[in-house]
Amino acid sequence: MIGAWETSKHILEFPRAIAHIDGDAFFASCETALHPELRGRAVVTGKERGIASSLSYEAKRRGVRRGMMLSEIKKICPDVVILPSDYETYSLFSKRMFEIMRRYTGAIEEYGIDEGFADLTGMRGPLRMSYEEIARAMKKAIDEELGFTVSVGLAPSKSLAKIASKWQKPNGFTSIPGKAINGYLSALPVENLWGVGPNTAKYMNSLGIVTAYDFISKPFQYVCEKFSKPHQEMWRELHGEYVWPLVTEEKTSYASISKTKTFTPPSSDSEYLMAQLTRNLENACIKARRHGLVAKKIVVYLRTQHFADAAVEAKITRASNFPNDLVSHVRTLFASIYKLQTPYRATGIVLADLEPESSIQSSLFESVIRVEKMHRVYAAIDSLDAAFGKHTVHLGGSQATFTREQYTGERTRDTGRELLVGETARQHLNIPRIMMRI
DNA sequence: TCTGGGGTCCTAGGACCC
DNA sequence: TCTGGGGTCCTAGGACCC
Numbered sequence: 001m002i003g004a005w006e007t008s009k010h011i012l013e014f015p016r017a018i019a020h021i022d023g024d025a026f027f028a029s030c031e032t033a034l035h036p037e038l039r040g041r042a043v044v045t046g047k048e049r050g051i052a053s054s055l056s057y058e059a060k061r062r063g064v065r066r067g068m069m070l071s072e073i074k075k076i077c078p079d080v081v082i083l084p085s086d087y088e089t090y091s092l093f094s095k096r097m098f099e100i101m102r103r104y105t106g107a108i109e110e111y112g113i114d115e116g117f118a119d120l121t122g123m124r125g126p127l128r129m130s131y132e133e134i135a136r137a138m139k140k141a142i143d144e145e146l147g148f149t150v151s152v153g154l155a156p157s158k159s160l161a162k163i164a165s166k167w168q169k170p171n172g173f174t175s176i177p178g179k180a181i182n183g184y185l186s187a188l189p190v191e192n193l194w195g196v197g198p199n200t201a202k203y204m205n206s207l208g209i210v211t212a213y214d215f216i217s218k219p220f221q222y223v224c225e226k227f228s229k230p231h232q233e234m235w236r237e238l239h240g241e242y243v244w245p246l247v248t249e250e251k252t253s254y255a256s257i258s259k260t261k262t263f264t265p266p267s268s269d270s271e272y273l274m275a276q277l278t279r280n281l282e283n284a285c286i287k288a289r290r291h292g293l294v295a296k297k298i299v300v301y302l303r304t305q306h307f308a309d310a311a312v313e314a315k316i317t318r319a320s321n322f323p324n325d326l327v328s329h330v331r332t333l334f335a336s337i338y339k340l341q342t343p344y345r346a347t348g349i350v351l352a353d354l355e356p357e358s359s360i361q362s363s364l365f366e367s368v369i370r371v372e373k374m375h376r377v378y379a380a381i382d383s384l385d386a387a388f389g390k391h392t393v394h395l396g397g398s399q400a401t402f403t404r405e406q407y408t409g410e411r412t413r414d415t416g417r418e419l420l421v422g423e424t425a426r427q428h429l430n431i432p433r434i435m436m437r438i
Numbered sequence: 439t440c441t442g443g444g445g446t447c448c449t450a451g452g453a454c455c456c
Numbered sequence: 457t458c459t460g461g462g463g464t465c466c467t468a469g470g471a472c473c474c
Contacts, residue, residue, distance in 0.1 A: 444474085448472105449469090455462100
């Protein structure tokens with residue numbers, strides 16, 4: 001238990017200096033940096049989804065909002081430039097941003113593609129600058145080298161640094177020292193806090209807590225009675241205590257890998273839904289193989305038109321990242337939640353309880369030869385996909401999700417075990433449509 | 439924000455064990 | 457066999473983030 005005395009002593013003697021760096025309209029800014037002729041124009045990314053995912057400030061000024069339909073955007077802003085999101089390219093900008101940040105401190109958390117934290121504590125001496133000077137220098141270097149601006153917040157904790165970076169945007173710099181906290185929080189609605197979503201906001205309002213200041217004014221004891229751990233921690237963070245540490249290790253692994261797909265119109269055709277799930281499974285397995293992970297648990301879920309999700313999961317006795325190993329589990333799970341006559345609008349697969357491939361020792365009872373063979377088969381599939389596009393080789397079961405132009409559309413008798421090859425690769429390599437049965 | 443896709447963490451409650 | 461207490465593990469579901 002942390003007593004009040006201990007807490008405040010900690011704050012007074014050793015306040016942290018946490019900077020939060022947040023890219024301004026990051027995706028749109030990357031595009032503008034690459035294509036200077038777009039400067040000053042309304043730029044929107046998200047073409048592939050049909051809705052705006054990132055917008056330039058000019059687009060915002062013209063009334064475009066995140067999530068807006070592209071057709072609607074064209075109406076209110078006819079000269080808008082609409083681009084597909086190019087994550088590969090944005091990742092390169094992101095990488096450069098974090099490299100610049102690391103010049104000032106090694107303690108960097110890459111929180112998202114367009115934002116991160118830097119712990120500047122202890123760097124005043126070595127850099128011969130105040131914390132504010134360091135944070136400003138960091139911002140200046142990023143702005144100049146990336147070709148677009150970021151907004152920076154400086155505060156004693158992560159959640160306050162987040163508030164600070166959002167305080168003035170774009171191209172903002174805001175510092176919230178411990179003494180100034182109340183001033184910033186008194187006008188801030190609780191729903192703007194990091195970690196407070198619509199449900200918690202509603203709950204807080206029902207307790208008469210409307211602003212962030214209302215929240216931190218409550219005694220800690222009260223907060224412990226009414227809220228669970230994350231919001232108790234948030235209360236301390238907002239008081240200027242450093243509670244949530246920076247996660248500075250590079251993310252090397254995943255807790256889970258999921259793939260979902262929404263389709264229109266909704267469908268209640270079990271064969272079609274199962275085909276979608278098979279394709280979700282193939283996608284998830286591709287990612288798992290790329291990261292050298294195998295799943296011990298698999299989750300299947302279906303989303304109805306009304307967003308009432310149904311999900312079931314199963315343990316996998318033999319951890320795997322091969323779709324043909326897992327598809328029978330998917331079929332069983334699907335059958336247990338699928339309801340006749342119910343239109344579904346999306347399916348999803350989650351691979352969970354992931355472990356490194358190397359940690360799995362094959363049981364004495366299973367054929368070592370078969371496992372070796374599957375590794376070679378999927379190594380070949382992955383390289384064919386790399387050469388001719390994703391899903392060049394796929395299970396017969398996911399056939400129904402592909403368009404006719406791309407594939408022949410024929411039904412296969414055995415959807416679970418046949419590996420089919422896409423037309424382009426077939427013609428180039430002169431291989432049969434049914435590559436093999438496994 | 440009438441809703442896309444990919445994640446993480448927390449909690450309550452049940453099963454099961456001494 | 458009506459009954460006490462405590463621990464651990466697992467699962468389902470909720471909530472939130474970008």
